[in-house]
Amino acid sequence: MTTLEPLAGPSRPDAAALQAAVERACAGSAFLRAKFAAAGVRPDEDLARLPFTTKQEIREIPFLEYAAVPAERIVRIHSSSGTTGRRTICAYTARDIDDWAEMFARCYTYAGVTARDRVQLMVGYGLWTAGVGFQAGAERLGAMTVPTGPGNTEMQLEMMREVGTTVFGATSSFALLIAELVEQRGLCAELALRTALVGSERWGDATRARIEALLGVETFDIYGMTELWGPGTGIECERHDGIHIWSDHYHVEIIDPETLQPVPPGTVGEVVVTTLAKEATPLIRYRTRDLSYLYADPCPCGSPYPRIGRIQGRSDDQVKVRGVIFLPAQVDVVLAEVDGAGSEFQAHVERDGNGRDLLTVRVEGDGRPGLAEALRRRLREKIGLSVDLDLVAEGTLPRSERKTQRVFDHRDL
Ligand SMILES: [Zn+2]
16 A cells, blocks of 8 residues: 655656556557557657557557456456447556555645545446545545435435535536535535535636635645546645646646647646556556646645646537637636626537528626626637627526536537
């Protein structure tokens, strides 16, 4: 078992460790070996020369062919939902599970959670990575876990009161749902909540401010994905300025998704990860499709772990409207700036009879005079396009228990 040292660890990966990890992955994985041979690349070459791995490859290759260890060393698998086609299956050795619990315990420590906390886990169990990951980390820390799983809001509130829950883990969609329910019922004073670890989808500052205000909690944005263990592979510190990533377990590059070349710190690009010690399904230059950027400087909190920006979106949920790239994160920024705007929105892209793209942003707001005009003007400035604005009352747009869809592209492309 590895020890928990929240503030220890390298700020940049050791080149020898990175190379050893790639060589180990290729030695064990029939798929990676064949792939490197086909590309005419040796595992001991510079990382920048190695081929990328895509989500599609991981989804299509039978996981035992991808795995870098024999099946008898695999103790568990997890799988993410397949919105298109096959599910993605990722495998874990006993050591992988142990490393994940250690990383997740570190996340809780960064969020100020201790063994005295009672942690309610309103996230998916079963094949999903969230529930078991959140639980293993909390137990490693010595906290009391309350594994309620997602959904069933009545039971969630009942357990919060009964147990005196101080911390919860949830998607931002579900956290908002709970927060609004607590507000409607006037329950906030009866609850002991103080901290929330929120992740699995991009969420804006307006949503965040609303969850924090309604529940009286401090929220921490937590990072992860099934292919990279699951949630718990990075989190904000108390400064809430970027996500610390556990660089002793994986290396991050940020690339331009079109040229595939690295971009400098501060420039938004696609997050590419290479795992350093993951045994069963290691990743080599895996294109996550998450959009973020690297910070050039160490965090003033004193952590040796580097930071990436909060996730700006996914390279596959950015859409081009009249030749301009539109990202849902741009709307989030505007909603956090304009007084009277709510946190929830949908963006609809359509094409009119003349072949012209139309962008309609449907936003919740409190209906104060001038709000629609202020939003329309700021959205046009931020996105660089004129926008049709559809202002609706707060609570009108659908709340989801898992992830909320923001962009609806109705064009026949
Ligand atoms: Zn920090």
